Amino acid sequence: MKENIEKRVVSLFLLMLAILVYVAWTSVQNIKENIKDNDWVNHTHDVIIHAEDILSYLHAGDAALRTYLITGDERDKQGYRVAYSTMKERLDEAEALTRSDEDEQSSHLSLLILQNLIGARIDVARATVKAREDGGLEGVRQQFGAHPDIESINSIERSVNHLVEVARGLLRDRDKRQHTQALTARMTVDTGLAVDFVLLALVLWLIRDDVAARRKAAQAMQEANAQLESKVKARTVEVVVANESLRNENLEQRWSHEALGHQLRYNQLIINSIAELVIVISRALNVSRINPAVVQQTGWEQKELISQSIERVLQFPPDPTGTASQNPLTLAMRDGRQIQDRPAQFLARSGKIMAVRYSLFPMHDQDKIVGGVLTVRVTEGAQSQSQS
């Protein structure tokens, strides 16, 4: 869209430029034609002036000749000669002026005819002058009688007038042509300028349309940016909140881990600090945990006792009443009953029997007996017994 409008504007400007160049070229050509026509007009007027001069000098020379023929005065004779001589010069100049111009070939031809007529007229004049000099007035009369020469001056006048008419006709034609040319040039300039103005208006309309479209696009982009910025802000807030929540959760988990670890270590410390043997047993009387005092006082390693039955190392005296056939720990665990400070014997790893007193504390978890804690206190030194 944007590129199309730019192309259109550039194309229109190029078209306007081409029209302006054409108008300028037409104007220059018109000016050149005008200058050429003016030169030609001046030249034609010059031919006309020369033709009229020929006729004037012919009449002046003829008058001076007649006066000389009457008076015989040399000054009159000189006057006729000067006038004729000037007439001849004008004739030669006019012939030269029309010689090379194609439009004036007709005039040139007339001038050549005129040259012959004037040449004949000069010959007659010379003969007449000679007759005056030789025979006086009588000689002149005889000359006129022999060569009346009535038509030569009229022929020359007609020829000159024809020449002038032809030249004036050419002037009129040239004037018409100039007028037509001027009209054409003016119309070309006016049309060119009018078209340029129309094109300029079109360009302005396109530019205005383009500017409006660009403004609209810029506004749309600004709105889109604002929306995007708003979304980014909202998203950033969400991310910040999520991060904070995640961080708090992470801190909470780390705290929970540390607190439980602390609690575990502390409980372990308490149990490990007890000098009595502490043995945790399952409901089926298997050992699940012991404290360091067991290892120190009995010689059994933890791995040797764990998962083994407590009955392997703890032996109970027979029931004096003989009524209880079962291990007292089994009965206490079944009933969830504590046993406190009862005598028993503990088999050390070395095979020696140690007199001990024990207590049992069943462990309850949600009303269920899940095991028990057995505490054993050594009361007497160990006595030897061979291991079975």
Added chain:
Amino acid sequence: MKKHILTIDDEADIRELLREVLTIKGHRVSTAANAEQARKIVVEDPPQLIILDLQIEEGDGFVLIEEIKRLSSNIPILLLTGAVFDRDLVRDAIEKKVTRYLDKTASLSTIVAEIERMLVDAGAP
């Protein structure tokens, strides 16, 4: 102005975690692992609140509480320790010695909320 809080605990991880959380909340936190470090901070840069564990390096938490009270009787003390006894039963006895008592198994958010509340109660800026 940031509030100055002193945490006294023998476990470095606990001390640093409390420092991290309370710093995020905008407080200034000092830490001590033993009684001597704690006494020095209380004298040189008295805190607006003390968080104390009964277990400290080379010392006794209960003895340290008495010493702190002698040095500056108006500093609120939060006893934050492992649950070694029935909390409900011993609460009154313990809270006669300290301002508040929480065991370490409480959630971190509960502990932080309690700290903020104690600071407000103490009129700290």
